[in-house]
Amino acid sequence: MAGYEYVSPEQLAGFDKYKYSAVDTNPLSLYVMHPFWNTIVKVFPTWLAPNLITFSGFLLVVFNFLLMAYFDPDFYASAPGYKHVPDWVWIVVGVLNFIAYTLDGVDGKQARRTNSSTPLGELFDHGLDSWSCVYFVVTVYSIFGRGPSGVSVFVLYLLLWVVLFSFILSHWEKYNTGILFLPWGYDISQVTISFVYIVTAIVGVEAWYEPFLFNFLYRDLFTAMIIGCALCVTLPMSLLNFFSMDPSVAFRYFRVASKSILLYGWNSLCQHHSKAAEQPFSDLSFLIEETKFRLTRNGRKEHWPVIYRKKYCK
Incomplete structure (x- = not known):
């Protein structure tokens, strides 16, 4: 420590x-x-x-x-x-x-x-x-x-x-x-x-x-x-x-956060079902899209990267 x-x-x-x-x-x-x-x-x-x-x-x-x-x-x-x-x-x-x-x-x-x-x-x-x-x-x-x-x-x-x-x-x-x-x-x-x-x-x-x-x-x-x-x-x-x-910035923040949480939950669900069936991902594709928001907060410009990840499993 x-x-x-x-x-x-x-x-x-x-x-x-x-x-x-x-x-x-x-x-x-x-x-x-x-x-x-x-x-x-x-x-x-x-x-x-x-x-x-x-x-x-x-x-x-x-x-x-x-x-x-x-x-x-x-x-x-x-x-x-x-x-x-x-x-x-x-x-x-x-x-x-x-x-x-x-x-x-x-x-x-x-x-x-x-x-x-x-x-x-x-x-x-x-x-x-x-x-x-x-x-x-x-x-x-x-x-x-x-x-x-x-x-x-x-x-x-x-x-x-x-x-x-x-x-x-x-x-x-x-x-x-x-x-x-x-x-x-x-x-x-x-x-x-x-x-x-x-x-x-x-x-x-x-x-x-x-x-x-x-x-x-x-x-x-x-x-x-x-x-x-x-x-x-x-x-x-x-x-x-x-x-x-700033209402527009706040709503965008929550929209991006909710999408990230839902996608993470979907990915975890796909992995769980695939392991439960003891089947590997036979058709696994990754779609990574990086969306960048330039938000102004009290005069400070900040860079918020958000990565969307989708998995398709059978």
Whole structure:
């Protein structure tokens, strides 16, 4: 891993022309968190590196994960009949989670304040965020845990994929529009998670056993919030921003992508039936057509080659 080349020389050369562009429209972030972060960043000395702030926040997230793993290694600590996590642990995790969230919001402001913003700094920040997606979900999972009143491990696995999907979707959106539209779900989830940790320390995990509404349990609310935020907020907003870029370009992108997927599926189907019948391709012909699109995206001309491949099998 030490000798692995994560960034190619061509990509490093492109960093010189890169310019960070982000849009944040979340009311919680605009009217509450950003004024708070603008006050906090003034406390930091100008010699403090933004990447150090980023890494410190990430270490707090990892520490929360390890602390909860120590007291709840098998996710049964919140189940009835098991030894629960001490109340002070929930308070520590809640406070550190909010501090880590604050540091993640302050690092960029510190970079602009000290005129030290770089593409590598953004890459470092978002690279650590991708790891944090796992630690956040697994740590908060201990609130409900496993057992009759908890969430199954399979559901946890699905929730991890939903969170990673939202993260990747935001960066796919930025790749195609040139602008990072900060997802609403991140700020809401971080404030909510920190609040729930503190509430758990006060009322105990037994409070989450009771139904939230009728027979709708809090564990169901937890699952519905994560999935609903991804499907009803993050996904529609990303598609809206993507299609607002240039409708003709967007529709062409989806048309080319759908054709490629269908042709790949057809080719796989042909291979499967040929192998199942133990017959080689007696009449196999390849038609390779390279179609090149010149698309203009935010003033940047890009070259998108698409290869169509058709196989005919008997």
